[in-house]
Amino acid sequence: MTAAPATLRVNGATVALTPVPDDERLLDTLRWRLGLLGTKEGCRTGDCGACTVLVDGRSTLACLTLTHEIPGTEVLTIEAAGVDPDLERARAAFARASALQCGYCTPGFVLALTGMLKERGRDAPADELLDALQGNLCRCTGYAAIARAVAALRAEAP
Amino acid sequence: MSVSFRPDAAAKLAGAAQYGTDLAAPGMLWGALVGAPVAHGRLRAVDLAPARALPGVVAVGSAELDALIPGGGRDADRPLFAVREIAYRNQPVAAVAAPTLAAARRAAAAVRVEVEGAPAVVDLETIFPEWPGSGAAGSPHVIAHVRARHGDVAAELRRAEHVVEETYRTPSVHQVALEPHACLATVGDGIWHVATSTQSPFGVREDVSSLLGIPEASIVVEGTWVGGGFGGKGSSLLEPFALLLARAAGRPVRLALDYRSEFELGRTTLPSVIRLTTGVTDGAIVARRVRLLLDVGSSLPGRDFATGYSIGFLLGPYRTPAFEVEGYGIRTNKPPFGPHRAPFAPQCVFAVESHLNEVARVAGLDPVEFKARHLWKEDDATPLGQRVLAFGLPAALEHARAVARRWRAEAAPGEGVGIGLGFWSTSTGAGGEVRLLLTPEAVTVEQGEREIGSGSVLRGLAAVAERALGLPADRIRIAYADTARAPFDSGVYGSRTTGALGRAILEAAESLQATLAKRIAGEGPVTLVVRDGELVVARAGRSSPVRELLRPDEVERGIVAAGRHYGRGGSIDEARVVDGTFYPYTDFTGAAHVAWVAVDPETGAVRVRRYAAFHDAGTVIDPATARAQIEGGIAMGLGIALTEEAIWSEDGRLTNPHLLDYRIPTLGEVPIPEVTFVEGFPGAGPFGAKGLGEPPIIPVPATVAAAVREASGAHVTELPLTPERVARALKLL
Incomplete structure (x- = not known):
């Protein structure tokens, strides 16, 4: 497991994440690193859809997305107010x-x-x-x- | 944002509502449970040392209880951790906490658990290959036995023109609230505090007190928003373990289930076998015999609620001169039985309705006409001798028949239209209390329940207060407080919340009006009105702003009035009860449903094309919320009817603990139902309301089964109606 820095745009703001382990899911990055608890954790196996967010405008299951694989992307969550x-x-x-x-x-x-x-x-x-x-x-x-x-x-x- | 009739919409649509899974605190540890690796056997040893050797890990098991809770946690009937005997797979044997969730999982895996496995007792029909006689009540597998009778069933069945005996089977079904169980515990200054996603904060307090052996006065339970309950969050599950860990660690501990564990540890409805025997002469039912084997998992002896309450729904809602009913609660190596929205009633009603359809067929009668002729009417007696009052089911059935006639005329070959009837009662539980606080701006209802989603708290209670006080919705506030500050209530379950707490609100409103009457001169009723933006008390032409009526000690909180509602209505003829406990119905709630289905003639796959529901909900006090309950209940019922089945292997392992293979209905599988209220049959709730959380799910499996039979001829006697079961009934397999 390596840890690499990553930058995301979340709800219109740039956030720098250092370091992000290879196995960290976007769901956990949003909820536990950034405190954006509005994205919900249900099954964590991609079956329920409760954790759906947008990554570069596309509907994405945050539980099945590794944060280190999406550097520089634009993430939109339910907390975004007035930006989209x-x-x-x-x-x-x-x-x-x-x-x-x-x-x-x-x-x-x-x-x-x-x-x-x-x-x-x-x-x-x-x-x-x-x-x-x-x-x-x-x-x-x-x-x-x-x-x-x-x-x-x-x-x-x- | 557009306006919603739900006061919680704004917070939930902004991602601002805090659920149990969102709980966190500075410096907290993450907890994990260590479960038994077998479903049955002896626990030889639990060695926590390898877990404790990991950095930052706290571990507790039976050996630590005396130090953490002197004298507590050792209740032989309700051991916190498995001590000697393992009762079910994953039964907690220890609990750990660590600085991260991953570390907690590693610590849990490091705990060494030594067991001596024994064959698991899993399947009801392996335990009783022959139907048990009354002697079986002494079997070690039987932990509950109930029996009631009236008339001479054996003699009536001997004399009957037609006798039909059938056996029905129903599986284990899970609540599948999308939010798994989760809580956060903090122990300090003599207070055991737990925030948790629960249908009953006071129920959790009572459970924790009894399980840990600490007084209720030292325990504070704070409810969070609840991401679905459906009965699964009605009592404690994780809270005692989180509290023990927090006590041992001296830091807050968060404990949550992952979804697999939610399936494996949740308290669910377990399998049953139902045998029904009915005698008919000249088109009339002369006798019914009902026998039930109900898997209660590792529930405790003496807990006959599951059998006694459920079996009441095998007795109706049809006139039966002679009857006999007997139920056994059978202990198996599964987790304890738990309530699932209208506990076990959809299953009972599926069996009774399908059976009477078969009885009618054998007797050469139209099933719906046959049922209509036998349906309870006002002033009839139930089989247990309770008088039937204000029962709207016959009226609902007439509506359903009219819809079914229209749909039948349109149905294509391979399609069918079925009717199912269900009934229920508003439960009152142990009752509840509220306080009304009148300030110059609003009336606040202070109470102890969190909204679980049904709307019964935020809309149901508000609607009662609006109506009782004659105030608009924006002048009523529903306040929640934890168990240290809120008035007692027994929980959001049993379709009771609006009914029982609503009655408490009516009492409090009367008390408030009496208080105000002493403060404003004149005769006649006292009313509250909004004038120039503030609340004003009016009486016979006089009026006074509330702010001028406040005493100095009332300036902060307002004028306080309390109300309470305890007890249940109705009584049964106890002479008809032979063994166990049977319960009267508090009121009589009924629903007639109609399903239009298509059955694939090659695969047996069932598709529900249209659905209609006619509900006697007494006086409907908030139509939009009531309709939403019915829409949701029907979808959940379609799951029981068609896809949902938790499958336990012979060694007591749940084989499908995932949403991929425990299938709940998806958006494309649920038609938008047509919902109609049949009013004019008042119930036990405020203004004649009847509870509505549970009734919508009850008739669904029976209704779908009736439609499948009409569409294809398949008479399926086991839930759910999977393509395989339908195909077998059609002799395609």
Whole structure:
């Protein structure tokens, strides 16, 4: 195990990380080095989607990403406020539809949806966006309110 | 941000809500449990020395208990650590803490555990290959036995025109809250403090007190936001170990389960075998016999709740002149049985509903018409002699039949529409208390529960307070305090929170109004209104701002009024109980569900196309929150119906402790259900509300099974309805 310095841009700010062991996951870097606890730890095996963040605009499982492999990238988490219009649209859609209960899966869903808005464009059909959330598990809502949030996305101002 | 009806949306959507897994403190150590390597056997030795040799490691086991908690932790019935006998695989034998999680895991692996393994007792039908007679109650494997009867079942069954006997099997299912158990303990100045993700802070306090042998007055439990409970976070699991480690280390200790351990150590619903016998003459049920083998894992003797409470849901909701019910709680080498949203009711209802469909078929009757004719009505007696009151299930069934007729007309070949009926009762638990604090700006409800996600605390209690005091939502605040400061409550479980704490709020509101009546002259009722941005007390044309009514000692907190609600309603005819404890229903909650499914004729795979739910929830006091409960409950029920099954190997090992192979429903597998409330049947809660956390999950497996049968002819008697089981029932395999 080696330790190399790494630099990330997290939610618009540059952070220098020294040193980062080879086996450190982005999830642990965010939560325990940077104190960004909004990214949630669920299964740590890539099955639940609770830790979804964006890395250079792409939806990424932070539990399966090694920090030392992504130097210089732009990471976006649920704590980002006012820095990304797509994130604000996704967040507003979840709020208006009250598409959450316990809230533990919510940051992952919101970031996965944000990533899809970037990948497919804001005018992508709702069913296409919803389909892209299949990798995120929710145990509380039965996904009904989440589907309503996605369906109402177009109504959200950027 | 757009406005949500949920007061917690803003914090949760900003990543600002602190859950159990987010707990940390300066200087803290990370804990890990050391588990038994076999499911059954003798524990020969536990050597902590290799772990202690690692830098910064603290380790505790049975040998340390006397020094850490003199006289405590040695309760023979509830040993903290396995002492001589190992009851289940991964049962804690020691606990360690270290400066990092990786170091804690290395330390746990370094502990030397010597065991002498014995064959594990795992499978119910290996223990009782023949159905046990009443003599089995003396078996060492039986830790609970319940029996009740009314009328002469044997004679009625002999005389009956048709007798149908069937056996149903249900597996172990896990709550799968996405947040695993996690807590942070700090011990100092005589206070044992633990912050934890729990459905019951006071329940954890009681457990910790009893397990560690320290007085409740020395224990403070502070709830965090809860990332899903579903029954799995109703009592203590990690807290006593974290506290012991914190005591030994003299530093805060964080202890959390990884998700694999969440599956392996969680208290879950365990397998059952249900045998049902029904006699019918001239289209009428004349007798039913119900027998249950319930795996209770390594639960303790005398804990017959699981069998006594569950079995109540095998008795209804149909008129039955003669019945006999017998249940055995069977001890196996698995973790103790634990509650899972509506503990064991979806499984019982699956068996009863599917069985009565088969009985109707044998008797040449339409199953739904057959059930409608037997459904409990107002003033009927249950098999245990309790009077049925305000039961909306018959009305819900009529709605469901209308939807089913429409859907059947549209269904394609290979598709089917099924109806399932479920019932439940609002539990009150040990009751609870609240305080209302009236200030010039708002009324604060001070209470001891954290929101677990259902909305029962932040929306349910607020809605009751709004209605009781006639105030708008922005003038009601729900405050949480830890167990040292909050009034007592027994926990967020049993569909009880809005009901029981809501009743306490009503009592407190009355007390508050009585207090205000003494401070403002005039006759008639006292009301609170908002005027020029502040709260004003009004009475018969007079009014006075709250700020002018405060006494000097009330300026800080406001005018305080307390309310409490204890006890449960209903009573049963104890003469019908032969053995064990049976419970009355506090009220009668019912739901009729309709599923439209497609069954693949080659693979047996089931797809749910549409779903409708009709719920008698008494008076619905917060419709948006209530609807959300039903949507979520249906999805969870679809998991029990179709995919969820924790599989234990012969040596007591959980073979699928991962979300990849313990499959919960995903977004594409759950249709958006149509939800309708059937009102007019008031329950035991405030304004006639009935609990709604659990009822939505109950009818789902039965409903899906009925639809699968209609679609394909497959009569499946074992959950879940996997493609393989459906294919076998269709003789494709």
